[in-house]
Amino acid sequence: MRGAMPDEKPAPQSKSTDRDRRAFFVKLGLGSLSIAAAGTAVFAYQFLSPNVLFEPSPIINAGQPEHYPLDSVTLDVNSGIYLIHSNEGFFSLGAVCTHLGCLTAWNPELGIIACPCHGSKFSRTGAKIEGPAPRPLPWYRVWLSEEGNLMVDRSTTIGAMQFLRV
Amino acid sequence: MATSANYFDQLRKSRIWRSIFRSGTGTSTLHRSLVIQQDVFLHLFPTKVRRRMLNIGVTWYLGTLTFGTFVILVSTGVLLMLYYHPSVPQAYSDTKDLQFVVSSGLFLRNLHRWSAHAMVFLVFAHMFRVFYRGAYRPPREFNWIIGVILLLITLLLSYTGYLLPWDQLAFWAITVGSNIASAVPVVGNKIHFLLLGGNLVNANALLRFYVLHCMILPLAAIFLIAIHFWRIRKDGGLYSHSSQPPAIADISATKEA
Numbered sequence: 001m002r003g004a005m006p007d008e009k010p011a012p013q014s015k016s017t018d019r020d021r022r023a024f025f026v027k028l029g030l031g032s033l034s035i036a037a038a039g040t041a042v043f044a045y046q047f048l049s050p051n052v053l054f055e056p057s058p059i060i061n062a063g064q065p066e067h068y069p070l071d072s073v074t075l076d077v078n079s080g081i082y083l084i085h086s087n088e089g090f091f092s093l094g095a096v097c098t099h100l101g102c103l104t105a106w107n108p109e110l111g112i113i114a115c116p117c118h119g120s121k122f123s124r125t126g127a128k129i130e131g132p133a134p135r136p137l138p139w140y141r142v143w144l145s146e147e148g149n150l151m152v153d154r155s156t157t158i159g160a161m162q163f164l165r166v
Numbered sequence: 167m168a169t170s171a172n173y174f175d176q177l178r179k180s181r182i183w184r185s186i187f188r189s190g191t192g193t194s195t196l197h198r199s200l201v202i203q204q205d206v207f208l209h210l211f212p213t214k215v216r217r218r219m220l221n222i223g224v225t226w227y228l229g230t231l232t233f234g235t236f237v238i239l240v241s242t243g244v245l246l247m248l249y250y251h252p253s254v255p256q257a258y259s260d261t262k263d264l265q266f267v268v269s270s271g272l273f274l275r276n277l278h279r280w281s282a283h284a285m286v287f288l289v290f291a292h293m294f295r296v297f298y299r300g301a302y303r304p305p306r307e308f309n310w311i312i313g314v315i316l317l318l319i320t321l322l323l324s325y326t327g328y329l330l331p332w333d334q335l336a337f338w339a340i341t342v343g344s345n346i347a348s349a350v351p352v353v354g355n356k357i358h359f360l361l362l363g364g365n366l367v368n369a370n371a372l373l374r375f376y377v378l379h380c381m382i383l384p385l386a387a388i389f390l391i392a393i394h395f396w397r398i399r400k401d402g403g404l405y406s407h408s409s410q411p412p413a414i415a416d417i418s419a420t421k422e423a
Contacts, residue, residue, distance in 0.1 A: 045360075053364050101345040102338060117342060 058155035065090065065150055065166045073106045073113075073124060081140060081152055082106065082113070084124065089163030092142045092152045093126045098135040113137065125160060136160070210396040212403050219404040228292035233391065235285040239323075240384060242278040246271075250330070252376035254369045257332035282324055289320050309397040312390055319387045326379035329372060340367050340375070 060079045068074055068085040075082055075095055080103060082093040093113075097104050102117035112129060113122040120131030127136050141156040142164045150164075177183055178191045189200035199213040218224070249268050250260045264271035293313065296302055302310035329340045344367065348358035363370030398404065 048360050048363075050363050050370060053370075055364055055366055055368060099345075100342040102342065117338070 058153055060152045060154065061145070062092075062150040062152055064148060065144075068150075073108070075106055077103065079152075079154065081154060082137075083142075083150065083152070086124070086163070088161075089165040090142055090150060091125075091163050092140040094138040094140060094154065094157075097133055098137065099131070099133040104137070127160075210392060210399065212399045215403065224404060226291075226295055228288055228295050232285060232288040232292055235281045235288060236387065236391070238281045239278060239285065242274045242281070243380065243384075245274050246278060247380060252330070252373050254332070254372060257330065257372060261331040261333075282327065286320055286324055289317050293317065306397075306401045309394060309401055312394050312397065316387065316390050316394060319383055319390070323379060323383050323387070326375040326383065329367070329375045330379065332372060337367055340371065344371075 056079070060076070060081060062068075062076070062081075062083050065085075068083055068090070070085055071087070073082055073084050080095045082095050084091055084093065095104050095113075096102070097115040097117065097120055099115065099118055099120050102115050104113050104115045104120075104122065107114050111124060113124065113126070114120070115131065115133070118132050120133035121129040122133070122137050123129055126139060138157040139160050139162065141153040141158050143151050144164070144166065145151050150166075175191070178187075184191075187201070187205075189204045190197050202208045202211060202213045246264065249264055249271065251257065261275075264275050266272070296310070296313070325340075325343060329336045344358055344361055347361060348354040350357055359365065361371075361374070362368070363374050
């Protein structure tokens with residue numbers, strides 16, 4: 001009987017190629033949609049990340065060293081740094097609490113830096129005494145400019161106990 | 167009375183009315199069902215509700231009350247937008263102007279603020295009510311999930327609205343809140359940067375929170391609220407035996423025996 005239906009053989013073959021073709025186009029469609037979706041995600045991420053920020057410069061001119069008497073801790077509220085003149089020399093600490101970003105304050109009676117939000121306490125050299133803060137306060141790079149001003153770079157942290165002698 | 171009812175009947179039979187409301191004017195059960203079924207807003211609800219389901223003891227109307235506060239918040243919020251500029255030099259003084267200069271501004275702002283507090287309270291009360299009645303059980307699991315997302319949207323609406331007065335409380339609350347986001351492993355700082363549009367709570371953060379508060383989150387809420395209401399109907403109305411907690415079913419069975 002097989003020999004009696006020679007012209008039916010091509011029919012299932014063409015059916016299977018139909019299916020192959022459909023599967024191919026489905027794959028092509030889904031593939032190109034996925035590529036487009038991935039591209040959209042990348043563009044969305046780039047769009048939502050601003051390329052230019054109108055934020056204050058990380059470098060701060062703190063003025064002449066004579067303005068900071070020996071054994072003093074000075075908080076600059078606007079830039080969020082301490083400038084400290086200790087017996088060992090000048091250094092600068094970040095005043096923003098390492099816990100959740102509140103502005104800390106120097107307590108001269110107790111001789112500690114304290115955060116008003118969640119009670120973290122730091123020593124004058126930034127080491128954590130108690131509270132939820134996960135890290136000590138950062139030490140920022142301090143140098144003297146050509147005009148003899150104290151400069152602080154908030155974007156560059158240095159190891160603790162590196163004092164600037166003037 | 168009779169004449170005004172006649173006028174209304176005449177109006178309902180008029181060509182214009184019939185072109186808008188196609189369900190007809192009869193008082194039969196079918197016509198009353200069609201009024202609900204053929205209305206784009208009302209069709210989210212069941213065509214028929216049993217009277218005892220509307221007893222206050224069944225739901226305490228907590229979901230309806232939540233939606234009521236949401237409607238108040240949208241209408242007062244749109245009015246507040248007419249006097250508020252989301253910019254650093256103006257935001258705080260605009261808020262002050264709304265308090266002291268704009269006619270009824272104080273009333274609208276306070277209504278917005280207290281409704282926001284009420285909405286958070288009512289969402290929690292609604293969820294407790296649903297939880298303790300076991301109404302999160304199948305076939306209502308999906309509607310519970312939508313409810314949880316709506317809870318998150320409610321909290322995000324509260325959080326984003328908190329920054330807009332641009333006072334000390336707002337600034338530090340958002341500073342602390344956005345720093346919590348940076349505690350997320352690996353991508354935390356990226357989330358913080360994208361949320362604020364920078365590294366500090368600044369002009370970009372104010373604008374982003376404003377857009378989230380006034381556009382993105384309310385639209386998401388409206389979208390999910392529509393599904394939430396529609397699913398009540400699809401999952402069997404306010405009450406069905408399949409959602410009855412098994413413990414309670416056992417108790418009633420033993421009582422009958």
